Amino acid sequence: MNEMRALEKAFMRLSREMPGRVYCNIPLAKRVTFRAGGHVTILAVANTIGDLRLLLQTVERYRIPYFVLGKGSNLLVSDRGFKGLAIELGSDFKKITLDRNYIQAGAAVSLSTLAQVAWKNSLKGLAFSVGIPGSLGGALIMNAGAHDGCMSNIVSTATIYTNNCDLRILDKTELGFGYRTSSISSYGIIAEAMLRLEPGDSDRIRFLMERYFRKRKENQPFGYPSAGCVFKNASGISAGKLIDETGCKGLCNGDAQVSTEHANFIINLGEATAQNIYLLLKEVQRRVYQKKGVLLEPEIIMLGEFEDE
Numbered sequence: 001m002n003e004m005r006a007l008e009k010a011f012m013r014l015s016r017e018m019p020g021r022v023y024c025n026i027p028l029a030k031r032v033t034f035r036a037g038g039h040v041t042i043l044a045v046a047n048t049i050g051d052l053r054l055l056l057q058t059v060e061r062y063r064i065p066y067f068v069l070g071k072g073s074n075l076l077v078s079d080r081g082f083k084g085l086a087i088e089l090g091s092d093f094k095k096i097t098l099d100r101n102y103i104q105a106g107a108a109v110s111l112s113t114l115a116q117v118a119w120k121n122s123l124k125g126l127a128f129s130v131g132i133p134g135s136l137g138g139a140l141i142m143n144a145g146a147h148d149g150c151m152s153n154i155v156s157t158a159t160i161y162t163n164n165c166d167l168r169i170l171d172k173t174e175l176g177f178g179y180r181t182s183s184i185s186s187y188g189i190i191a192e193a194m195l196r197l198e199p200g201d202s203d204r205i206r207f208l209m210e211r212y213f214r215k216r217k218e219n220q221p222f223g224y225p226s227a228g229c230v231f232k233n234a235s236g237i238s239a240g241k242l243i244d245e246t247g248c249k250g251l252c253n254g255d256a257q258v259s260t261e262h263a264n265f266i267i268n269l270g271e272a273t274a275q276n277i278y279l280l281l282k283e284v285q286r287r288v289y290q291k292k293g294v295l296l297e298p299e300i301i302m303l304g305e306f307e308d309e
């Protein structure tokens, strides 16, 4: 079966089985923080584990590619779009329960909500996440972090809906965490996770949250679409510093610009295409390699096809 036929069949099956929650040819630019990129062929909102089962069975049956769309704050989607299925997590994945110093939360819960819940319950460990605009699922996949904190410090277990269509609870030691990475996506889709926090003083927690937020406002470009840091730091050397020293601040490709405030951010000045952003990223990578001998590794995840000039 050719690609388009397989996608059509998958769409027909899903529309029948999940009425009102499956959409065709949806622009992703509005759903990613770069505000650029093309369409996804099928977008489905999974409200339950049963929905995930159906979606992954369909993926398997028609052999179509898929990805989970969190808050889209670490994604660069090609202007040609993604020929496959995007899964958004809905109602059952937005729940939060608290048990002493443990927070059990669905993968679609935002980090900002979690940080607020933790603070209001005098639990420390999540203040670092203030200002990271991701979901719990995306943050675990990326092992998101800031201010010397990261997700792997606080996660206890993650419940994964596996590519074999079973539900597995994995211990933190099985999640393959590293610097801005994990091996979770090789298992499947994160449904929920248990965070283990520490009892703390709520005034102190709030103080830290405000301090971290202020720091972001001082150092990061607010008001323009971006996906946060574009590159990972290179063995402890700040990628932003390397880019700055290479004189890339302010460099543009179309409406994509290396931020003048934070060299490791690429911002969308208005009409940047995903290809503009991609080529700018490549140019920065090339210049840093040429002048500093360091090959920066992208932190953002790229989906779909891009062209090297």
Ligand SMILES: Cc1cc2nc3c(=O)[nH]c(=O)nc-3n(C[C@H](O)[C@H](O)[C@H](O)COP(=O)(O)OP(=O)(O)OC[C@H]3O[C@@H](n4cnc5c(N)ncnc54)[C@H](O)[C@@H]3O)c2cc1C
Pocket (backbone or CB within 6 Å): 033, 067, 068, 069, 070, 071, 072, 073, 074, 075, 089, 107, 108, 131, 132, 133, 134, 135, 136, 137, 138, 139, 140, 141, 142, 143, 144, 145, 146, 180, 185, 188, 189, 190, 191, 226, 227, 228, 229, 301
């Ligand atoms: C202004 C700004 C500041 C930022 N600051 C930081 C920072 O300080 N530190 C930092 O680490 N990051 C930062 N980021 C990047 C980004 O917010 C984080 O990487 C975040 O954790 C991504 O979460 P998300 O829900 O947006 O994931 P998405 O971008 O939607 O997805 C990221 C990856 O996770 C996968 N995924 C998402 N949910 C699931 C799931 N439930 N199951 C399986 N796979 C899933 C996606 O398929 C994709 O591969 C920043 C971004 C912006 C725009």
